[in-house]
Amino acid sequence: MSNPPSPALLATLMDRLGPRGFTTEPADLAPWLTDWRRLYRGRAAAMLSPAGVEEVSDIVRLCAREGVALVPQGGNSSMAGGATPDATGEALLLSMRRMNRLRSISADANVAVAEAGLILAHLHDAAAEVGRRFPLTLGARGSATIGGLVSTNAGGTQVLRFGTMRGLVEGIEAVLPDGSVFNGLASLKKDNRGYDIRQLLIGAEGTLGIVTAASLKLVPAIGSRSVAWVGLESPRKALALLRLLDNAVGDAVESFELVPREALDLVLRHVAGTRAPLEGGHDWHVLIEAVAPMVAPDPEKELGRALRAALKIGVAEDAVVAASEAQAEAFWRIRDSISEAEKKDGPAAKHDLSVEVAAMPDFMVEAASAVEARFPGTRPFAFGHLGDGNVHFNVRAPLDADEAWLGGEAPAVTAFVHDLITAAGGSISAEHGIGQMRLAELARLGDPTRLAAMRAIKNALDPKNIMNPGKLVPPLDAAQESLA
Numbered sequence: 001m002s003n004p005p006s007p008a009l010l011a012t013l014m015d016r017l018g019p020r021g022f023t024t025e026p027a028d029l030a031p032w033l034t035d036w037r038r039l040y041r042g043r044a045a046a047m048l049s050p051a052g053v054e055e056v057s058d059i060v061r062l063c064a065r066e067g068v069a070l071v072p073q074g075g076n077s078s079m080a081g082g083a084t085p086d087a088t089g090e091a092l093l094l095s096m097r098r099m100n101r102l103r104s105i106s107a108d109a110n111v112a113v114a115e116a117g118l119i120l121a122h123l124h125d126a127a128a129e130v131g132r133r134f135p136l137t138l139g140a141r142g143s144a145t146i147g148g149l150v151s152t153n154a155g156g157t158q159v160l161r162f163g164t165m166r167g168l169v170e171g172i173e174a175v176l177p178d179g180s181v182f183n184g185l186a187s188l189k190k191d192n193r194g195y196d197i198r199q200l201l202i203g204a205e206g207t208l209g210i211v212t213a214a215s216l217k218l219v220p221a222i223g224s225r226s227v228a229w230v231g232l233e234s235p236r237k238a239l240a241l242l243r244l245l246d247n248a249v250g251d252a253v254e255s256f257e258l259v260p261r262e263a264l265d266l267v268l269r270h271v272a273g274t275r276a277p278l279e280g281g282h283d284w285h286v287l288i289e290a291v292a293p294m295v296a297p298d299p300e301k302e303l304g305r306a307l308r309a310a311l312k313i314g315v316a317e318d319a320v321v322a323a324s325e326a327q328a329e330a331f332w333r334i335r336d337s338i339s340e341a342e343k344k345d346g347p348a349a350k351h352d353l354s355v356e357v358a359a360m361p362d363f364m365v366e367a368a369s370a371v372e373a374r375f376p377g378t379r380p381f382a383f384g385h386l387g388d389g390n391v392h393f394n395v396r397a398p399l400d401a402d403e404a405w406l407g408g409e410a411p412a413v414t415a416f417v418h419d420l421i422t423a424a425g426g427s428i429s430a431e432h433g434i435g436q437m438r439l440a441e442l443a444r445l446g447d448p449t450r451l452a453a454m455r456a457i458k459n460a461l462d463p464k465n466i467m468n469p470g471k472l473v474p475p476l477d478a479a480q481e482s483l484a
């Protein structure tokens with residue numbers, strides 16, 4: 001149990017951080033106390049905005065002394081309520097947005113060292129300026145920050161070739177729960193000095209420390225890219241197409257995003273200026289991006305040839321390769337607008353599922369039928385990162401339902417979907433994290449051995465439970481505690 005901050009602590013923090021780094025003004029705090037999806041609303045005693053790692057270290061040390069909780073926050077784009085404080089108002093919100101420097105960037109070393117508050121799109125721009133690229137992107141790139149991306153092991157629409165943040169973070173600087181600074185920024189290709197603290201902090205959602213900076217891997221800049229929109233009959237055919245492309249185009253294929261008819265319809269209905277890329281209706285579509293570095297062969301030719309082969313053998317129903325950058329961007333806009341369109345359309349129970357890649361096509365079709373049968377009137381649809389075995393399996397409320405559905409039938413739908421993916425050997429959180437949204441479900445369905453190890457690590461590093469409490473690590477409930 002954490003404590004509320006004493007007036008003396010608040011005064012010390014105000015003094016240490018100055019007016020730009022400390023506020024209790026309700027108007028300053030308000031935008032940051034609600035998550036992006038507006039599912040959680042919290043309170044905080046103050047918002048702290050440190051300007052450097054020394055200030056973060058002092059904040060953590062002072063809070064540890066009094067047992068005051070800290071909730072770190074970057075761009076506030078968590079999909080799981082991971083950066084929203086609880087309703088007690090006792091925690092301090094730790095905004096990392098002022099620490100937004102790019103400390104260094106080197107095309108020779110292929111590494112950028114970015115502070116936690118740097119916005120992803122700004123890193124993309126900086127990498128382009130030195131002829132390189134940071135190969136991870138997602139719809140929220142204009143607001144998501146490096147610290148949040150590291151702390152949630154973010155994925156997104158370009159994981160296929162270069163992996164999630166775990167594969168792209170080469171070093172980390174972080175403040176641990178006692179205020180000490182872990183200086184692990186060196187980008188070492190090989191390092192066998194024991195436990196990988198860096199990997200422990202990636203995906204820890206701020207529960208083991210505050211990530212203040214990261215060394216990030218850069219890859220060659222894109223010389224040319226080719227973006228195609230393909231209509232297909234089924235997710236099975238989509239996966240068959242991906243495997244065909246593996247052979248024909250190799251790892252130039254960096255995105256392979258599945259879009260069902262329902263998701264396209266939602267975007268066309270709710271997002272101005274969008275139009276269907278193909279004439280004629282298809283139940284399923286994929287958006288494909290193939291890229292080549294500066295001097296490599298033209299991906300358009302390769303992708304075009306492979307898609308013609310796919311059409312010939314019936315793997316694809318129709319396909320169009322973007323004829324210009326503007327058209328490529330228009331295809332991507334459809335894909336990146338799905339969440340926004342869905343939000344405008346009405347309530348939905350959202351799920352972020354993964355299973356072995358080869359098993360996903362059948363899983364998603366069978367799970368959709370099972371949900372429809374069990375909850376008549378609901379409208380499941382799944383979209384996203386089929387090539388990663390990860391789809392967002394969302395279940396829209398029946399047409400006559402209103403927002404109350406989210407607190408009514410939706411939790412039972414979620415439990416049903418999570419039971420199905422768990423039985424299939426998959427994960428209830430592929431890329432969005434646990435936050436507070438999936439905490440109870442992780443407690444219910446998580447492997448006890450894994451949960452016990454997580455709790456042991458958490459207790460060892462953060463015995464006072466001041467780092468983002470109530471997120472990611474399910475507490476032992478009373479019944480389990482009496483058995484323990």
Ligand code: MLT
Nearest residue numbers: 139156336338339384392
């Ligand atoms: C996406 O892939 O579009 C994001 O993860 C967001 C979402 O699931 O809504």
Ligand code: ZN
Nearest residue numbers: 156384392431
């Ligand atoms: Zn996603």
